[in-house]
Amino acid sequence: MVEVIQPARRLHGSVRLPGDKSISHRYAMLASVAGGITTIRNYSSGADCHSTLACLRGLGIEVEARGDEVRIHGRGLHGYRQPPQQLDAGNSGSTIRMLSGLLAGQPFETRIGGDESLSRRPMQRIMEPLRRMGAAIEAREGRFPPLLIRGGPLEPIEYETPVASAQVKSCVLLAGLMAEGVTTVREPARTRDHTEVALREFGAEVETGPGWARVKGPARLEPRELAVPGDLSSAAFFLVGAAMLPESDLVIDGVGLNPTRAALIDFLASAGARIEILDIGMRHGEPIGVLRVRGSKLAGGVIEKGLTAALIDEIPVLAVLGAVSEEGLTVRDAAELRVKETDRIETVADNLRRLGVRVETAPDGLRVEGRQRFRSGMVSSFGDHRIAMAFAIAALAADGPVEIEGAEAASVSFPEFWSKLREIAD
Ligand code: S3P
Numbered sequence: 001m002v003e004v005i006q007p008a009r010r011l012h013g014s015v016r017l018p019g020d021k022s023i024s025h026r027y028a029m030l031a032s033v034a035g036g037i038t039t040i041r042n043y044s045s046g047a048d049c050h051s052t053l054a055c056l057r058g059l060g061i062e063v064e065a066r067g068d069e070v071r072i073h074g075r076g077l078h079g080y081r082q083p084p085q086q087l088d089a090g091n092s093g094s095t096i097r098m099l100s101g102l103l104a105g106q107p108f109e110t111r112i113g114g115d116e117s118l119s120r121r122p123m124q125r126i127m128e129p130l131r132r133m134g135a136a137i138e139a140r141e142g143r144f145p146p147l148l149i150r151g152g153p154l155e156p157i158e159y160e161t162p163v164a165s166a167q168v169k170s171c172v173l174l175a176g177l178m179a180e181g182v183t184t185v186r187e188p189a190r191t192r193d194h195t196e197v198a199l200r201e202f203g204a205e206v207e208t209g210p211g212w213a214r215v216k217g218p219a220r221l222e223p224r225e226l227a228v229p230g231d232l233s234s235a236a237f238f239l240v241g242a243a244m245l246p247e248s249d250l251v252i253d254g255v256g257l258n259p260t261r262a263a264l265i266d267f268l269a270s271a272g273a274r275i276e277i278l279d280i281g282m283r284h285g286e287p288i289g290v291l292r293v294r295g296s297k298l299a300g301g302v303i304e305k306g307l308t309a310a311l312i313d314e315i316p317v318l319a320v321l322g323a324v325s326e327e328g329l330t331v332r333d334a335a336e337l338r339v340k341e342t343d344r345i346e347t348v349a350d351n352l353r354r355l356g357v358r359v360e361t362a363p364d365g366l367r368v369e370g371r372q373r374f375r376s377g378m379v380s381s382f383g384d385h386r387i388a389m390a391f392a393i394a395a396l397a398a399d400g401p402v403e404i405e406g407a408e409a410a411s412v413s414f415p416e417f418w419s420k421l422r423e424i425a426d
Contacts (some may be wrong), residue, residue: 007396026195027043121145125163133176185214190211257280330365381408
């Protein structure tokens with residue numbers, strides 16, 4: 001599918017966004033191992049979170065989904081049934097990596113794989129700790145999906161993750177639910193803590209501190225009535241679009257503002273964006289609020305060290321912002337971008353160049369000079385949702401229409417993106 005995006009003067013009005021992808025995955029997985037029925041409102045409409053539901057169904061869990069409300073009939077930590085066929089995680093790294101933690105503790109063998117992009121993503125990062133806990137796991141070429149997981153009784157471990165990855169941390173904590181004793185994970189940089197927050201909500205014993213989290217097993221999780229905050233990483237596209245277009249005034253309602261995700265807001269503010277938090281509250285341990293952003297003069301900035309992990313999903317759209325800012329954008333310590341849904345250093349650079357923007361790449365980052373102009377042209381999503389949406393935002397500031405090939409990729413996290421963009425752009 002090709003979407004043609006016309007230049008715009010502004011983004012304006014008020015929008016609500018579908019539920020957060022990260023939180024939706026976690027609520028669904030934890031609900032499946034709780035003892036009873038959990039209701040989840042504002043569940044992410046994205047294909048990734050529906051891949052999680054499909055995998056849970058494959059494991060014999062009853063899942064009712066009506067619009068954005070999902071009811072999951074949890075059957076306790078050991079209530080999964082051996083799936084008759086390979087589970088399909090689709091495009092979703094979160095599904096395969098986090099669910100593997102729960103599969104490692106089941107007394108049966110499971111195969112889990114996904115699409116072409118997922119089949120190229122590294123899995124040693126979860127295989128290593130799960131093997132240490134006692135699971136047997138095989139992978140294609142020793143490291144890629146599909147995985148064959150032979151689960152069984154697990155031992156608790158103390159594990160230091162070599163990469164800053166919330167998916168790896170979560171995988172180990174989920175496996176820790178089934179191990180007898182305390183499982184501890186330490187991480188080299190702070191990553192999103194939705195698993196720790198959700199585990200607490202479901203009644204698990206969790207402790208956290210700077211750079212570590214631990215969980216006590218075996219845990220008994222209680223079913224809950226939950227609502228998912230709007231997805232800040234989806235909001236990022238509209239926040240950047242509004243900040244880039246001088247006449248913008250946009251309000252985004254009901255959006256998740258967890259401090260481990262909200263580095264985006266601080267970064268935009270430090271880059272000169274006129275961004276305000278109008279209201280903030282708490283729901284199920286997750287901060288949720290209203291954001292207002294207006295057209296701004298943008299300075300640009302540097303993303304490196306711990307900030308890189310905190311902004312990892314937002315870097316494609318921040319690279320777009322960099323090109324029209326005064327000083328441009330420098331990204332360092334971001335080798336992880338090369339193993340996302342696409343190699344996002346290359347796919348961002350390729351599309352920037354197609355729109356006439358100069359960019360330099362490095363093994364672990366990129367540099368986009370400021371004060372550039374996007375030219376009319378054609379870009380590709382390369383099958384990556386965040387690349388499709390980042391370049392729709394670039395198109396708003398271009399000197400003519402931009403065609404986005406493979407625009408359907410956006411539905412992995414944000415199927416409503418194109419219609420919402422049309423509602424707020426003029
Ligand atoms: C996610 C963590 C991040 C992020 C992904 C979702 C999560 O991946 O890129 O979109 O929900 O935990 P890593 O933890 O592997 O960096």
